[in-house]
Amino acid sequence: MTEINPATPTKLPNISFEFFPPKTEEMDRTLWETIERLAPLAPSFVSVTYGAGGSTRERTHATIVRLLKETSLIPAAHLTCVGAPKSEIDDVVTRYHEAGVRHIVALRGDPTTGIGTEYIPHPDGYKTSADLVASIRKRYSDIDVTVSAYPEKHPESADFDADIDVLAAKVDAGATRAITQVFFDNDLYFRYLDKVRARGIDIPVLPGIMPMHNFKQARSFVTRAGTTVPDWLAAKFDGLDDDAETRKLVAATVVAGQVQKLAKHGVSDFHFYTMNRADLVFAISHLLGFRPNGARKAA
Numbered sequence: 001m002t003e004i005n006p007a008t009p010t011k012l013p014n015i016s017f018e019f020f021p022p023k024t025e026e027m028d029r030t031l032w033e034t035i036e037r038l039a040p041l042a043p044s045f046v047s048v049t050y051g052a053g054g055s056t057r058e059r060t061h062a063t064i065v066r067l068l069k070e071t072s073l074i075p076a077a078h079l080t081c082v083g084a085p086k087s088e089i090d091d092v093v094t095r096y097h098e099a100g101v102r103h104i105v106a107l108r109g110d111p112t113t114g115i116g117t118e119y120i121p122h123p124d125g126y127k128t129s130a131d132l133v134a135s136i137r138k139r140y141s142d143i144d145v146t147v148s149a150y151p152e153k154h155p156e157s158a159d160f161d162a163d164i165d166v167l168a169a170k171v172d173a174g175a176t177r178a179i180t181q182v183f184f185d186n187d188l189y190f191r192y193l194d195k196v197r198a199r200g201i202d203i204p205v206l207p208g209i210m211p212m213h214n215f216k217q218a219r220s221f222v223t224r225a226g227t228t229v230p231d232w233l234a235a236k237f238d239g240l241d242d243d244a245e246t247r248k249l250v251a252a253t254v255v256a257g258q259v260q261k262l263a264k265h266g267v268s269d270f271h272f273y274t275m276n277r278a279d280l281v282f283a284i285s286h287l288l289g290f291r292p293n294g295a296r297k298a299a
């Protein structure tokens, strides 16, 4: 079987968490309560997304800087090429570097006209994510760059070969890690990984795991991004639209099953799309052997 993440020899898993920058004071409170709850699990890093079209640039920056100042977590700032000239994007990277950020998740981003429409780069902007990766690495060799990966291929890719060409270009440009788009069928991840390894790409490819607090909302969101929601999964949430408590128990069972099966097959790094909520992610991390204060138990 394919070696899953050869750069990570440890048997105990690594976890990382994704947050999004809060829009309101209430969301801000929720995010920081979530961070307080999850931080003692000592994740390898925590990432903060960059709103479509760069809409959250300042909020992403503020969240990242606060993480640096007030926690011992290692923050990774998402950044896209959308809607800005290279000079502006470079300034964002410079500000991050000056603030002490040493990890960027570099992305092309979605078209400003909506997912599914043609992507038109800014006339003076970075044209591809690989261009952005290359620029960051050239200017700052001490910034670790993570990129995206698509177990179901990106919706714009003609086929898997074309999709993996893009991943290969990003790795050639200096990316050291990839995080996958959310997926629910582990076989898709393993088949994709086989293709990636067959291409000679050996960076860790972290599975992006999404505990679904609200199945209906999550389904509409992930489907737009090209993720398949299998019928067996939809059936598990059937009839629970007005029963949040049972939904949560079902979501915990589903995601625990997914993660434990991945771990059983040798996956050692997990990236959780937290949706800024702690409960399910804390429980699943516990199942993986993570305890507060960085303690680990073999799961």
Ligand code: FAD
Binding pocket: 048, 049, 050, 051, 052, 053, 078, 079, 080, 105, 106, 107, 108, 109, 110, 111, 128, 129, 130, 147, 148, 149, 154, 155, 156, 157, 158, 162, 163, 166, 167, 179, 180, 181, 182, 208
């Ligand atoms: P890439 O991997 O660069 O390319 C995606 C696809 O576009 C390719 O597979 C290919 O089909 C096509 N393509 C790209 N370049 C070429 C080329 N030169 N020739 C032909 N085809 C090409 N979006 C945000 O707005 N903010 C975020 O914070 C954010 N975080 C994300 C984190 C992760 C882990 C993932 C998986 C996605 C994230 N996204 C985010 C979504 C992402 O911006 C979209 O999926 C976007 O459509 C593609 O960006 P990318 O960097 O993944 O693209």
